[in-house]
Amino acid sequence: MEVVLQPSEKISHLSCDSCGRRFAPGEVELTCPDCGPELGTLTVHYHIERIRAVLTRAVLAQRSEQSHWRYLEMLPVAERPAVLHPRVGWTPLYHLPELARREGVGTLWIKDDGINPSASFKDRASSIGVAHALEGGREVITAASTGNAASSVSLFAACAGMRAVIFVPATAPEAKIAQLLIFGAEVLAVGGSYDQAFDLCLEVAARRGWYCRNTAVNPYLGEGKKTAAFEICEQLGWEVPDAVVVSVGDGCIIGGLWKGFCDFHALGLIDRLPRIFGVQARGSAPLVEAFERGARTARPGEEASTCADSICVGHPRDHIKALRAARESGGALVAVDDEDILRAIRRLAREAGVFAEPAGATGFAGLSTLVAAGTLGSSDRVVVLVTGNGLKDVATARGAVEREPVPVEPDIDAVLEVI
């Protein structure tokens, strides 16, 4: 019988990503009061020695749980609430030798997070957020999102019977709005940018005491995101890849991934760390700009513009963690054109059988860039993360294809003529 650890037995402290100030669990809700939400994002630290004794490769090998809840010892909640959707994470990792050869890398895996319950990677964070809100006795959860985080938290809030209030930019794709409404969320369509929606959400959460499921400012969400790294280690039989490539908007996923590898390294479950590469769309690349000038923080850019709406972020909220991930791991942040993203959508569909939304295909688009630059090559074992399902943004997918349906009359001769 396994022992259930309470969060206070697992979490040792939180630390500010800028000033390093330490906080006891529960001492602050979101960010460092000295540094504020812009610079004072927090990192969660665990009692590694205690957990090392109970979370071993042998213990994991015995677990039948096929979701990210299999890593409960390293999650900031006591348990998985029974009401929550059970299937989060533990997403497939496809080994694609032919595609690796074509791309010019040694080994290539695609990890498809588009099959999560709400069809995006964000379910990893939302499931933890809702579980955390429930353990804290909260009744309303709020988020600002270009779409994926919102539909995801709406799903988990619906499971938990919580009220969800979502701030979206009025321009979010139809499919994502439909998901929010279907899951019963209250949706505020802000006649402004994602960045404005984000600020409004923060303020409302603070004034009303609502649980804030917002990227970056809530340190517990990254603890859900890191589970993708845990899974990569386990699914590859503990052979850590040389590189992991992923799309970047706010920077939370890349930050979470790096945290995951570091946590497992600290636990002694893996003996080396991968390089982490983040890929932004060129029209929305403030983190690439910051990386290239060697900065520790990003400057909010001009208005962002890309077909990849999920990473269309002019003001990346998790900039410090994202830049740290790329730099500490020996990776990089690179930009790709929208054209590259559209080509990546086509190629992933046809060569890997994975239909990705634009942001979901951006990591794969970046792989070609990294190989062309000589950064990655034929000796590298590479994992590319697909973060969202292509059905979430069909309009852009339509723009990615080179041909249209051929209209034909319902008549055999007409058909034989066109084929």
Add this chain to the structure above:
Amino acid sequence: MEVVLQPSEKISHLSCDSCGRRFAPGEVELTCPDCGPELGTLTVHYHIERIRAVLTRAVLAQRSEQSHWRYLEMLPVAERPAVLHPRVGWTPLYHLPELARREGVGTLWIKDDGINPSASFKDRASSIGVAHALEGGREVITAASTGNAASSVSLFAACAGMRAVIFVPATAPEAKIAQLLIFGAEVLAVGGSYDQAFDLCLEVAARRGWYCRNTAVNPYLGEGKKTAAFEICEQLGWEVPDAVVVSVGDGCIIGGLWKGFCDFHALGLIDRLPRIFGVQARGSAPLVEAFERGARTARPGEEASTCADSICVGHPRDHIKALRAARESGGALVAVDDEDILRAIRRLAREAGVFAEPAGATGFAGLSTLVAAGTLGSSDRVVVLVTGNGLKDVATARGAVEREPVPVEPDIDAVLEVI
């Protein structure tokens, strides 16, 4: 080491669903020449005694394969082609005690086939179809489809490097067309009904010698569909449910499900059979009509009309197997209104965390009908199959929700006023 059986060692014969005439494997391509495509659909029979010796509960318990290819001994191909997408089937079965209570059944499971690679149940059939075409050395595969079968076969054809030519009614939903094009299929948008697209596809396949992935007329496709039944048995620890409820258009899925349970029963893997219930949309219910008048075959109905496009079929092609499944199993075929389907979409999303396309939610809509009629009740253990992902038809989902996003200016006072 397990022995790989060739199709000729597995399949004993095929039989005509109408006249009973027997054919050796490979003797005919599609349907019985005496009875024609309308009445002469075929059923595949296996060397049950031979397979019984190698496919046991103990053997299955040892298999790590988490896809429907784990049942290779009972599939009509020699092996899974390495090029095909590996993740087909073995879809989650959610146990929903609270929803069971609300619905008035003893136990309720939802099997979510919307997470298959192309986001629908049809991947089960398409994967087998493409594997079968490859083993036969075919180079072109064709299908007529309202959308799901087509996007599915396009995905698997792309994996296999086969040319796919798809006939769709010009009215198919945008998301489904986008999928076809993304996967590189050639799409003929027929200015007519699904039924006309179907007939054209059959004729072109015959004239050109293309592999025909068409529902009903290709007996091997149902062999893919039956794997959902295999999985239900195994996932429930060999405790066969009392009832399985599923949406019905052409009738292939319900026919395949029944075949699966019967095959496992013949193999001695299960000791009883479930009742199978099919649910049609009222505007597209020729099989319900046939069932109610006790007929063995359906009369092609008037033009079909329902929001559930995947089951909008006036001329059900697998009518004989569908009616047999409901009748032989002691089940039934029932109709629901489009309103019920829309409500089922909402409820599945909010109460089970499963976003289903309209046809995908139709089985659940029918469950309420069956309970209201007293056909199913508190002593029944019921599995409801969800056949497709809600992101496939977002427009209809939007119509299913009772509220719209609230537009708001990017200003805190404006926001506080509306929440």
